[in-house]
Amino acid sequence: MRLKRGLGLADARARHPDIDVVEADAEADRRLLVALADWCDRYTPLVAIEGEDGLFLDITGCAHLFGGEAAMVADLVRRLAEQGFDVRPGLASTPGMAWAAARFSLPAVECGEEEEALAPLPLSALRLEPAMRSGLESVGLRVVGSIIHAPRAPLARRFGKVLILRLDQALGVVEEAISPRLPVAFLSAERHFAEPLLRLEDIEQTVLMLAATLKADLERRGEGVRRLQLALFRVDGAVNRIAVGTSRPMREPGPIGRLFHERLTALGERIDAGYGFDLVRLGVLAATPFEDDQADLVASAPDGEEDMAFFTDRVRARLGEGALLRPVMVESHVPEQAVRNVPAALEPKQVVAAGGGALPAPDTEIRHAERPIRLFQRPEPVEVTAEVPEGPPAHFRWRRAAYRVVRAEGPERIAPEWWLDDGETRTRDYFRVEDMEGRRFWLYRQGLYGEAEAPRWFMQGMFA
Amino acid sequence: MAAHAVAQATLCALRQDIARIEGRLAERLEPPPGTDMTVLRHGGRAFRGGDLLATGVKAFDAALDGGLSRGALSEIHAVQTRDAGASASFTLALAALAMKERQQRSLLWIGTAEIFREAGLPYAAGLTQTFGISPEELLFADAPKLADALWIAEEATRLSALAAIVIELRGNPERLDLTATRRLHRRAGDAGRSVFLVRQAAFAEPTAAPVRLVVSPAPAALRRTLTGPLEGSLGNPAFSVSIGKSRTAAGGRFLVEWNCHDLAFQERQQTHPRRLVSLSRHGADLAPAAGAVVALETAPRRAAAGR
Numbered sequence: 001m002r003l004k005r006g007l008g009l010a011d012a013r014a015r016h017p018d019i020d021v022v023e024a025d026a027e028a029d030r031r032l033l034v035a036l037a038d039w040c041d042r043y044t045p046l047v048a049i050e051g052e053d054g055l056f057l058d059i060t061g062c063a064h065l066f067g068g069e070a071a072m073v074a075d076l077v078r079r080l081a082e083q084g085f086d087v088r089p090g091l092a093s094t095p096g097m098a099w100a101a102a103r104f105s106l107p108a109v110e111c112g113e114e115e116e117a118l119a120p121l122p123l124s125a126l127r128l129e130p131a132m133r134s135g136l137e138s139v140g141l142r143v144v145g146s147i148i149h150a151p152r153a154p155l156a157r158r159f160g161k162v163l164i165l166r167l168d169q170a171l172g173v174v175e176e177a178i179s180p181r182l183p184v185a186f187l188s189a190e191r192h193f194a195e196p197l198l199r200l201e202d203i204e205q206t207v208l209m210l211a212a213t214l215k216a217d218l219e220r221r222g223e224g225v226r227r228l229q230l231a232l233f234r235v236d237g238a239v240n241r242i243a244v245g246t247s248r249p250m251r252e253p254g255p256i257g258r259l260f261h262e263r264l265t266a267l268g269e270r271i272d273a274g275y276g277f278d279l280v281r282l283g284v285l286a287a288t289p290f291e292d293d294q295a296d297l298v299a300s301a302p303d304g305e306e307d308m309a310f311f312t313d314r315v316r317a318r319l320g321e322g323a324l325l326r327p328v329m330v331e332s333h334v335p336e337q338a339v340r341n342v343p344a345a346l347e348p349k350q351v352v353a354a355g356g357g358a359l360p361a362p363d364t365e366i367r368h369a370e371r372p373i374r375l376f377q378r379p380e381p382v383e384v385t386a387e388v389p390e391g392p393p394a395h396f397r398w399r400r401a402a403y404r405v406v407r408a409e410g411p412e413r414i415a416p417e418w419w420l421d422d423g424e425t426r427t428r429d430y431f432r433v434e435d436m437e438g439r440r441f442w443l444y445r446q447g448l449y450g451e452a453e454a455p456r457w458f459m460q461g462m463f464a
Numbered sequence: 465m466a467a468h469a470v471a472q473a474t475l476c477a478l479r480q481d482i483a484r485i486e487g488r489l490a491e492r493l494e495p496p497p498g499t500d501m502t503v504l505r506h507g508g509r510a511f512r513g514g515d516l517l518a519t520g521v522k523a524f525d526a527a528l529d530g531g532l533s534r535g536a537l538s539e540i541h542a543v544q545t546r547d548a549g550a551s552a553s554f555t556l557a558l559a560a561l562a563m564k565e566r567q568q569r570s571l572l573w574i575g576t577a578e579i580f581r582e583a584g585l586p587y588a589a590g591l592t593q594t595f596g597i598s599p600e601e602l603l604f605a606d607a608p609k610l611a612d613a614l615w616i617a618e619e620a621t622r623l624s625a626l627a628a629i630v631i632e633l634r635g636n637p638e639r640l641d642l643t644a645t646r647r648l649h650r651r652a653g654d655a656g657r658s659v660f661l662v663r664q665a666a667f668a669e670p671t672a673a674p675v676r677l678v679v680s681p682a683p684a685a686l687r688r689t690l691t692g693p694l695e696g697s698l699g700n701p702a703f704s705v706s707i708g709k710s711r712t713a714a715g716g717r718f719l720v721e722w723n724c725h726d727l728a729f730q731e732r733q734q735t736h737p738r739r740l741v742s743l744s745r746h747g748a749d750l751a752p753a754a755g756a757v758v759a760l761e762t763a764p765r766r767a768a769a770g771r
Contacts, residue, residue, distance in 0.1 A: 308625045315605065315619075319612055325604040327588030339588045344603060370698075371593055373553055374584035401546070406683070409698050432698055438681035439549060440698065461584060462549030464556075464594045464701035464722065 026052075036085075037181055038239040041231065042279050043076060045185060048178040054102070056095055056178040069108065083237055092117075095178055096170030100125035114171045119145030126166045132159055144170075185229060185283025187221075189213040196235050196276025200264055203232065203280065207260045210282035211253035224249020224290030230260060232271070233279035240271055244317045247309045247345045249290040255310060262318040312344050321345065333414055335460065336375060369412045370432060372442045372461030379458035382443065389449050392431045396443065398459050403435040411445075426451075432463060440464070517562055517658060519720070519729045527707055527714045532558065532675055535656035537649040539676040541708065545634060545665045548583035550681035552632065553594065554703045555660045557722045557729065559628040560595040562658050564727060569627030570601040572620050574613050579634045579664060580606055594701070596727045610637050614644055621651040621659065632662040636669055646672035668708055676708040685721055685732070700724060702732060 003012055012019055029052065037055055040047045043066070046058035059072065066072035073089045080087045090102025092109040100118060101109050104125055109117045118125065121144050123133050136159060141147055147155060147167065156164050168174040189210040197203055207230060218224060226249060232240040244259045264271065315324045325341040332338045383397040392408035410431035417425075426447040434440045440463035447455035518531035525531050532538050538558075542551035559571050573586055588599040605620075607613035610633060617631045631648075633640070645661070649672040652659040661673060668676060682704040686693035693699075701724075706717040719732040 308623060311619060311623055315616060318615070319607065323605060323607065323612075323616075325606060327586075327599040327602055327604070329588070329599055335587075335589070339599070341585065341588075341604060371590035372549075372587055373556065373590040373594055374549060375587040375590075376584040377581060399546070407696050407698055434684060434698055438683040438702065438704075439546060440681070440684060440701065441549075461587060461590070462552075463590070463698075464549065464553030464724075 029053075034181075035237065035239075036080075039233065039237045040076075041182070041239065042233050042281075043072065045182070045188070045283075046178065046180045047182070048180055050099070050178075054099070056098070058178055058180075073108070094170060094172040095176050096127065096166060097172070099127055100170060111172070115148060118170060119143065119148060123147075126163075126170060128163065128166060132163060135159060136163075183285060185285055187214060187217055187287070188281055188283035190279060190281035193276075193278050193280070196278045197280065198273050198276045200271075203277070204257060204261055204264065206280045207282060208253050208257040210280065211256040214282060214284065215251050215253060218251045218284075218287065218290070221287070222289060223287040224251045225256070225284050225287050226250075227284075227286035228256065228259075229283045229285050231279075231281040231283065232277045233281070234273070235275045235278050238272075238274070240277075242267065242271075243285070244313070245345070246313050247316075249288050251290060259313055259317045262314045266318040316343075316345050333417060335371065335414070336379075369430075370463065372440075372463045375461040376459065379444070379460045382457045382459045384443070384445075384457040390429075393433060393443060393457065396433075396457065396459075398441075403439075403441075405433045406436055408433040414444075426453075430460075515656070517558065519558070519561070521718065521720050521729050521731050523716075523731070524705065524718045524720060524729075527712065527716050527718070528675065528710050529712045532658070534562070534658050535653045536675070537645060537652050537659045537661055537671075537673040539661045539663065539671060539673040539709075541666055541668070541676060541678045542662075542664045543678065543680060545579075545582050547679070547681055548579070548664045550701075550703050551662055551664060551679040552583070552586075552630075553701060553722065554677075554679045554705065554720075555630055555662050556591065556595050556597070558660065559630060559658070560597055560727055561729075563597065563601070563627040566627050570603055570625055571597060571628055571630065572603045572605060572616075572623075572626050573630045573632065574605040574607060574616050574620075575632040576610055576613050576634065577606060577608050579632050582634060583632075583664060594722070594724050596724075610639050614640070614648070617648060617659065618651050621648075621655045621657055626657060628658040628660065630660045630662060632664070634664045634666070636663075636666050640671075642670055642672060649673060673709075675710050678706045678708045680704045680706075682719055682732075700730075 001016065003015075009021065033049055033053070033055070037047045037049055040055055040057055044057050044059050044062040046060075048056040048058075050056050059069070063069045063072050066075055069091055073091055077087050077089055088102045088105060090098040090100070090106065090109075092098040092101050092114065093111040094114065097109055097114045097117065100106070100121060104121055106117055122142060123136055123144060125144060128136075136142075136147070141150075144167075147163075148171075152164055165174060169176040191206055191210060197206065214225075225246060227243060227245050230242045230244075232242070234240070242260070242263055244263050246259065250256060312324055321343045324344040326344045327339050328342050330338055330340050380398065384393040385395045386392065387394050390411075392410055393405050395405065396403050408431050410433075411429035412431075414428045414430060416423075416427060428444040428446050430442060430444045432440060433443055441459060442461040442463060443457060443459055445455045445457050447453055449455060515534045516531040517534050518525050540551055540555050542548060556571075563569050563571060575586075586602070586604055588602055591597050591602065592599060605613070605616045607616055613631055613633060617629055620626060620629050629652075648659055648661070661671075668678075680703070682702040684701050685699040686695065687697035687699040688694075700721050702719060702721045704717060704719050707715055720729050721732050722728075723730050
């Protein structure tokens with residue numbers, strides 16, 4: 001076709017009138033690269049994205065699982081080619097060298113051979129800025145070989161320390177770490193399948209098997225899992241990651257399997273098995289020391305009774321963090337802030353951090369006036385007629401229905417917490433009212449008469 | 465002596481049979497004194513009369529044949545969503561009674577997102593004050609959908625830490641049919657744990673719950689002071705409870721009051737908080753209630769519910 005980068009669209013059209021023009025979509029390219037990085041997770045947990053078109057895979061300690069480095073590279077290239085990608089692999093013992101090897105189609109570079117391999121390559125093999133490269137080329141330094149043995153101090157002074165750093169990184173003199181895209185599970189078990197898994201039941205069975213594998217390692221470390229991730233690698237390259245948390249350390253495969261059962265059931269249709277999963281991996285993202293309980297000779301709980309923590313975990317796995325809540329008293333006069341409903345799985349430490357539970361138990365003794373048993377999520381505006389401006393309401397209209405107040409108690413004045421807020425909040429006068437039929441409501445008037453803004457009435461809760 | 469005991473046991477078994485045919489609670493039959501017979505319910509648990517949750521209001525308990533079954537699903541209805549305060553508190557009062565008898569147990573309140581949005585979230589400060597349930601004993605579940613709420617409820621019946629489970633929802637969803645309620649009822653029965661199904665703005669439909677109570681608000685009692693009731697004050701909450709369905713099939717409307725200090729139900733004293741009409745001079749012939757009775761609502765509604 002003889003089309004080149006930088007060629008004008010008109011020129012290209014002149015040469016090939018029937019050409020298709022597609023706008024470059026950097027975002028889509030990026031997404032594809034990320035998906036590819038996800039897929040490469042099957043070879044090593046340490047995958048980093050490099051630039052716009054590269055991936056770093058740190059295969060230290062992983063190659064033997066695939067029958068050696070060469071076999072691993074061959075497998076990767078073959079699988080990606082099957083997916084329709086043109087891959088340039090580079091294998092070396094430093095990231096810099098591997099980068100160059102991939103760009104210049106070098107065969108695998110053994111440790112110690114970097115200098116030899118780099119010497120004939122042009123300077124662009126060193127991941128240098130174009131400006132620096134042209135600067136070097138203008139003084140006649142065109143290949144890496146010409147700067148490897150050149151005096152370093154003048155080079156650094158003239159072209160900056162980056163040049164020396166890049167050179168040292170490629171040669172392995174300076175250690176370079178790649179930054180993996182995903183948190184690395186410190187313990188993981190995986191299973192490859194020749195025949196892809198399609199059914200949810202099979203996946204659950206596999207989870208049980210993997211959890212049993214992990215159990216031995218966890219026991220050796222004296223730990224139990226707190227957070228687990230299940231990675232499902234689909235045949236066509238998509239990767240599903242499903243995480244569950246537990247509220248106490250756990251290592252038995254049975255309960256772990258049930259947690260994933262809930263999670264998978266909740267996800268249901270959203271997991272698209274497509275042509276099936278050919279690799280399932282269970283990774284431990286977080287673990288804490290596990291305290292072994294001395295088993296009781298007398299069974300403490302009769303059969304069928306299970307404990308609260310596990311129930312909480314299962315609800316959390318199925319419906320999310322906010323599904324199970326427990327109330328925590330907070331030191332505040334404002335009714336809606338006095339009780340906070342926090343996720344039941346939160347630990348006391350986190351609850352305190354969230355601003356709750358700071359109260360010692362005796363102080364939760366309610367000493368103020370009656371509080372309602374239900375509180376609306378946000379106070380609802382009501383139209384009120386009162387006999388005297390500061391007095392209790394006589395009639396009010398709430399949710400398009402009119403109510404006549406028969407009895408009322410109040411006001412209970414709750415002033416804003418001036419030491420906390422910005423002074424925008426207004427004083428509230430609360431009234432307990434009972435309507436004709438005996439419904440008891442909690443109404444308040446926000447603001448005082450005589451202020452610039454007229455007072456407004458709200459309905460906040462219902463009494464017993 | 466042995467022959468006597470065997471005869472007694474036979475008699476007891478026969479009475480149980482009769483009770484079953486009559487549809488009463490067989491396990492409630494007291495074994496004859498002097499025998500150490502235990503009546504077993506399915507699941508192998510021994511029950512000896514302690515499986516009824518008595519409210520403490522005599523007439524109401526009598527109409528329910530002793531009280532609400534403990535290991536069962538009980539339905540509590542409110543006709544309108546704005547009565548959610550009354551129906552929820554009546555349920556919580558029952559749950560508080562159940563919790564008082566079993567020490568150190570907690571309460572799970574499951575609600576669909578819809579009802580929590582419409583009728584408000586439970587407010588722990590008020591619950592502590594009114595029902596003596598401390599915040600540590602409370603657990604709320606905010607279920608996005610009805611199916612999730614039912615799932616949580618079914619799973620929660622197995623938890624030994626819970627004294628009672630409350631499921632609150634709105635209206636008559638199709639999913640909550642005879643099968644779904646039957647599942648809940650069986651689970652509750654197996655675990656011996658009370659499950660209260662609170663339905664706001666719902667009409668009666670066939671469910672597996674043996675008891676359905678329709679709760680509507682009633683004017684609160686006056687505060688009691690040393691000098692007598694304080695005029696115009698709002699004291700102990702009161703509810704008007706009518707029995708929509710029960711094993712005894714005895715209907716009736718009861719005005720019960722919840723005593724927040726003793727944490728017990730009590731019957732409303734006859735003095736009405738406010739005088740509706742002035743008494744006639746001779747003390748006889750009260751003026752008839754205003755308005756005309758348009759229809760008797762109980763009978764046709766029952767027919768519509770298919771019972």
